[in-house]
Every structure is written in structure tokens, then in C-alpha cells.
Amino acid sequence: MSELRYTSDHEWIRVDGDVATVGISAFAQEQLGDVVFVELPDIGKKLAKGAEAATVESVKAASEVYAPVGGEVVEVNGALVDDPALVNGDPTGEGWFIKLRLSNPSELDGLMDEAGYKAFVAARG
Amino acid sequence: MRYLGLNDADRRAMLAAIGVDTIDDLYRDVPAAATLAAPVDLPPHRGEMEVSRTLASLAARNLPASAAPCFLGAGAYRHYVPAAVDYLIQRGEFLTSYTPYQPEISQGTLQALFEFQTQVALITGMEIASASHYDGATACAEAVLMARRLTKRTGAVVSGGLHPHYRQVIATNLRFLDGAPAGPDPVPDAAEDIADRIDDNTACVVVQNPDVFGRLHDLAPLAAACHAAGALLVVAVTEPLSLGLVESPGAMGADIVAAEGQSLGNGLNFGGPYLGLFATREKFVRQMPGRIAGETRDVDGRRGWVLTLSAREQHIRREKATSNICTNSGLCALAFTIHLALLGEDGFRRLAAINHAAAVRLADWLSGIRGVTIVNDTFFNEFAVRLPRPAAPVVDALAARGILGGVPGSRLFPDHPELADVLLVAATETASEADVESFVTALAAELEP
Numbered sequence: 154m155s156e157l158r159y160t161s162d163h164e165w166i167r168v169d170g171d172v173a174t175v176g177i178s179a180f181a182q183e184q185l186g187d188v189v190f191v192e193l194p195d196i197g198k199k200l201a202k203g204a205e206a207a208t209v210e211s212v213k214a215a216s217e218v219y220a221p222v223g224g225e226v227v228e229v230n231g232a233l234v235d236d237p238a239l240v241n242g243d244p245t246g247e248g249w250f251i252k253l254r255l256s257n258p259s260e261l262d263g264l265m266d267e268a269g270y271k272a273f274v275a276a277r278g
Numbered sequence: 279m280r281y282l283g284l285n286d287a288d289r290r291a292m293l294a295a296i297g298v299d300t301i302d303d304l305y306r307d308v309p310a311a312a313t314l315a316a317p318v319d320l321p322p323h324r325g326e327m328e329v330s331r332t333l334a335s336l337a338a339r340n341l342p343a344s345a346a347p348c349f350l351g352a353g354a355y356r357h358y359v360p361a362a363v364d365y366l367i368q369r370g371e372f373l374t375s376y377t378p379y380q381p382e383i384s385q386g387t388l389q390a391l392f393e394f395q396t397q398v399a400l401i402t403g404m405e406i407a408s409a410s411h412y413d414g415a416t417a418c419a420e421a422v423l424m425a426r427r428l429t430k431r432t433g434a435v436v437s438g439g440l441h442p443h444y445r446q447v448i449a450t451n452l453r454f455l456d457g458a459p460a461g462p463d464p465v466p467d468a469a470e471d472i473a474d475r476i477d478d479n480t481a482c483v484v485v486q487n488p489d490v491f492g493r494l495h496d497l498a499p500l501a502a503a504c505h506a507a508g509a510l511l512v513v514a515v516t517e518p519l520s521l522g523l524v525e526s527p528g529a530m531g532a533d534i535v536a537a538e539g540q541s542l543g544n545g546l547n548f549g550g551p552y553l554g555l556f557a558t559r560e561k562f563v564r565q566m567p568g569r570i571a572g573e574t575r576d577v578d579g580r581r582g583w584v585l586t587l588s589a590r591e592q593h594i595r596r597e598k599a600t601s602n603i604c605t606n607s608g609l610c611a612l613a614f615t616i617h618l619a620l621l622g623e624d625g626f627r628r629l630a631a632i633n634h635a636a637a638v639r640l641a642d643w644l645s646g647i648r649g650v651t652i653v654n655d656t657f658f659n660e661f662a663v664r665l666p667r668p669a670a671p672v673v674d675a676l677a678a679r680g681i682l683g684g685v686p687g688s689r690l691f692p693d694h695p696e697l698a699d700v701l702l703v704a705a706t707e708t709a710s711e712a713d714v715e716s717f718v719t720a721l722a723a724e725l726e727p
Contacts, residue, residue: 192564210564210589210590211589212589213589214589214594215552215589215590215594215595215598217598224605227624
């Protein structure tokens, strides 16, 4: 299983073969506050890179989760529907949102690695 | 907050700060062709007393519903509003407060909205209600948009029994989205088989109960047909008092109820402001447009009120909000709530029964006039009759006799000449026996000269 890669919209992606798991970063869940609702896409939905993949709602705001790369939704984390707080408790683990079958793995090249994302977040102050 | 007018020095200071010499300079970008060359031709200034007299003489040309035997309905109903309603809503704490954007300092307003939501949910038989909308028609259009979001489908099947103005508001809202409302023509004297029109792109079926002709429907089979096809059932109610006697939309399986609340606490108001009621199932709450007041406990454990689930709303979610075209009608909602609280559960049922009895009496009298046929098999406080000739001139002639004798079919359905001889008549608790007698006598005189 590969390392996490990040987008500037604060999603992470972890690639395993031709399927990748997507969620939101620890920084993102901290900024959102207590997550109270997650809306997930239908399985089979094809998403372009940057397309709206899911919605995450906290007590403060409702935000979109975008597809870090293009692909087809092959699995969604149904556990979030009953327990949205998983996003806060374990954002890069049990709090994952969707699994994508990648349509163009080369799109991964433009994403940040852990160190790059840390620097990106730090630069935003 | 005080309002203080500006003086010339204030204006000069502001113009200097902007960097222009005159207020007209601010309009330099308006093309010359779009500006007036000379002032609008208006009569010269007149004193307050003269203006008041002129306006009073204009108003006297109206035949107000408050001053005549009134059998108008078709979505707006004359009911008696107890004096306590007006007294209470005019208290400063309520009268001046819009839905608050720093809500929690306005506990009284929030509690009133919470009570309102509870009443709306109870009478519609639904699980959750919003803090109100503009009116029944916009609430109905919002229900269609909500059904589209929930089902991810675009079709809206609209009953011919839905008030045509509601249908038009739905059409307006769908105008720049794909999927115009479709459905059968309005037919007052035959049942419609709307379930046949459901297909795999149907987001919702919209029906009204009682329908625009006053007929009552058992909606349970239609709800089952909708749900079997993955569509939602939207039920519009234009006379909420009917819910005191008629099976609630919720009990018959509705997914969304959109209703007009004017009948309770609110006058006819010349067509507005009115009050949209909106209720749905709890599982759909995150797609419900509008505000929701919620009950909670403060840090000391005392009961308190908040606006809840606001993250769906336009001031936070902007273009992704569940709605950017809604507000709440706070004062009208308060009037509704006070009136319904004064009635209580028993009073609500009794008032509904009185209305139905008044309509039955009217139907008995009207059926005695030669050439008049009662169209409805069922009704609450309003029904359709067919006259031996077009209804509009008859209504005009009755108005000349000082009687508001119903709404002609041509007023609601100008594109359906086959409905020109239909007359919609409503009788509420305000229709006295003497009112009915003078209406029936005048109508008979018009039809049997």
C-alpha cells in the first residue's frame, strides 16, 4: 500500500493497485469541527479529477469533497452514514469516504506528498 | 436602532469622500437613452388630508370581503381571526423581529417558530416542519426541487387538480432546469389516473387535497405507486383547516407536504403576505429548504432554542444551499400559531366541522336552483358547481349586487373554455345563514330572470 498523497483542497488519496481510497485530511476535519453528516456518491458513478465526490457537513459548515484524480466509484464507506464522527476520530483510516478505480493513474503525479502537504498547510498559516 | 435623515452637509461629506460633485454623477454610467428627459408627469404636491381623502375614495370602489357575503375561496379563505391574534403579534418584541441572524438572543421568536413547526407537523401528519416559507405556491415549488435533489431525477407529474397558480410557480422554478411539470388537464367531474404517468425519471407526483375543485382523495394508493417506482409524493393543501377533519397527508403516505397557512390567523390581505407551510419525513431533513428552530439545553441545563441544521442554508452554504429563494414569514407564522393555540385541538376540529356544515348548507340551497348542478361527490368547505352559462358575467352581476359569489372557472383556467361554466364556491364559518340566503336568492334571480 502506497503513501498518502494530498490535494490543495485537503483530500488525501492512498493507492492500492488500480484502486485508490479517498478521504479528507486531519487538518480539514479539524477546521470543520464535529462532522454530523456525510453524503456519499452512488457506486458506479464516474468522476473526473476535481469533480464533486461527496459532501461533508459539520456543525459549522457543509463542504464538498472533490475527487483527487479521475475514476469510477467502486465502494463507499457506509459506516460514515451511521457514525460521521469517524471522520474526526480517524480521518486517514476508518474515516475514509470512497474508493475509486483510477481512470488515469498519471493524474497522481500532480499531488503533494506528506511533507509537501505539511508545508502547504503551514504556509497558509 | 434609530433612523436619522441626512442633511446637506452629510451629503457633501459623502460625495467628497467618493470623489464626485453631485449625486447625478453617480448615474453617469446609465445610457442617456435609458434616462428620463423630464420629470415624470405627476399631479402637484397635495396636503395629507387631501391625499387621504383621494385614497379613501379609491378604496371605496372596492367590494372588500370583510363587508359582503363572501363565498370566495380557490386558495384564499375568509375566516374569523380572533382579536387576541392581532394584539399579540403587534407586541414590539414580535412585530419588529425578522428571522434573527444572531438567533439565540431572540429566544421568544425562536420558541414561537418551534411551536409553529410542531403544530404544522402535527396537523399535516409529518415528522418535521420548517419555520415557514413565503406562501403555499412557493413551498410547493420548493417541494418539487427537493424531490429532484433526493431522487436525482427530473420529472414532475402534476395533477390537474393542483391549483393552477401553484402549477405556474413550479413551471417558473423549473424553467431553466431540465424537466417541465407535466400532467393531465383539470377535469372537475371525472377521476384522473395520475399513477399511470409515473416513469423511471419521475422525481415526484404533486397532488392537492382537497383539490382545486374541492374534492377529497384517498392518496394512499397513489403514495404506494410512487414509492414502488422510487418517486416521492408531494401533497399540496390550500385550506389547512381541512386538516381538522380530513385524513392528514402524512397518514396517507406523503413524503413532502406544502401548504398555504393563510386560513389560520391571517386575513386575505389582498393576496399577501401569506404563509407557506412545509413538512416532510425526518430522513429527508437535510434536503429540506428553509430554517429550522430546534430545542436544546443551555450550559445550566435550562430549556432553550436555537436555529439548527443551518449548514444547509444560504447564509452559510451559498450557491450549494438547499434553497436560495426562500425566507420565512415570521409574523404570519406567529399569527397562525396563536390562532391555532387559541383553538386548541378540539377547537380546530370543531371549526373544521362548522365549515363543512356551512358548505353542506350552501350546497343544499344551490342545488335547488334550476340549471345549477353540484359537481362534487365529496368536499370540505368548497365545491364546484356548473351553471347553465359562463360563470364570470354571473359573478360580476352578483358583485354589483354586493355579493362575492365565488370564483369563476375562467379566472383560474383561462386556457380551458370547457371550464367557463364552472363556479367555485366556498363557505366558511363566516358565511351566516342570511349570507347564504342572499347569495342564493341573487344567483337564482340572475339565472332565472
